[in-house]
Amino acid sequence: MSLTSYLDLAEAPHSAPVTHVGDLVGWVIGILLVIALVYWLMRQGWNWRKTVQSGLPAPAAVPSRTTExxxxxxxxxxxxxxxxxxxxxxxxxxxxxxxxxxxxxxxxxxxxxxxxxxxxxxxxxxxxxxxxxxxxxxxxxxxxxxxxxxxxxxxxxxxxxxxxxxxxxxxxxxxxxxxxxxxxxxxxxxxxxxxxxxxx
CATH class of the missing domain: 2.30.29.30 (Pleckstrin-homology domain (PH domain)/Phosphotyrosine-binding domain (PTB))
Incomplete structure (x- = not known):
């Protein structure tokens, strides 16, 4: 290939990479919503456990001093x-x-x-x-x-x-x-x- 051909190729227009910002934002929001839902469900489960176990008496407080x-x-x-x-x-x-x-x-x-x-x-x-x-x-x-x-x-x-x-x-x-x-x-x-x- 001649030098002229290389120069013509270099000057030819190139397609720029296409970035779909809207799609990316949508994916990020979707992932964040899923994480928030999982966290909320975990908190609900933990609070449910507290309610079910509410009859359990509180353990004794740590005494200020004990023996050896x-x-x-x-x-x-x-x-x-x-x-x-x-x-x-x-x-x-x-x-x-x-x-x-x-x-x-x-x-x-x-x-x-x-x-x-x-x-x-x-x-x-x-x-x-x-x-x-x-x-x-x-x-x-x-x-x-x-x-x-x-x-x-x-x-x-x-x-x-x-x-x-x-x-x-x-x-x-x-x-x-x-x-x-x-x-x-x-x-x-x-x-x-x-x-x-x-x-x-």
Whole structure:
């Protein structure tokens, strides 16, 4: 091809890319509406859960002071469900909100301090057990990567999940909680027996 042909080709008119701004705006608005609808449905479902669970009593407030600390750790609070059902998330009293958390175990029970949400306290008499698990409230962790504590709130047993910053601490927590529960049950049984003897 000659130089003249190249010059003629370069000077020939080129079609500019066509941008359909109206179509693009329509797509963006449609996507935003779908996102807003999904968010609204999620909020409605969450509010419905709160209404259904409104009979659940509020957990105890964190005491200002307790006896000597047995164990403490920092990590993430993964949520609370009804015991045995890892998908039945509890929305009442903000128990279902995931957050950072500080756990402190003492002879009186377990303090759950959540700086960005509602803190609560589980008295030792309401502790029912502890185990390692891999999922709660729809969130999945590696095998054994979750500390699940079972406790009583009113007439309902709950499971609360925690992931310590050092997951190697989980075994120590399971052992300490189980030992504390057994010690409390033993003292309670002895007190009951002493009361029966005095009343005889």
């Amino acid at each position: 600390t047995i164990l403490e750790t920092e990590g993430r609070y993964a949520g609370t469900t009804t015991a045995g059902d890892w998908l039945d998330r509890v929305a009442a009293h903000r128990l279902g909100e995931r957050s950072l958390a500080e756990l402190t175990l003492s002879a009186e029970g377990l303090k759950v301090v959540r700086p960005a949400s509602q803190s609560f306290f589980i008295p030792v008499g309401d502790l029912r057990g502890a185990r390692l698990d891999k999922g709660i409230a729809g969130k999945v962790f590696p095998e054994g990567g979750l500390l699940v504590i079972t406790w009583q709130l009113g007439d309902t047993q709950l499971d609360s999940g925690f992931r310590a910053d050092r997951s190697s601490d989980h075994d120590n927590w399971v052992t300490a909680i189980e030992v504390l529960i057994k010690a409390h049950d033993k003292v309670t049984e002895e007190d009951k027996n002493d009361h029966n003897v005095e009343g005889a």
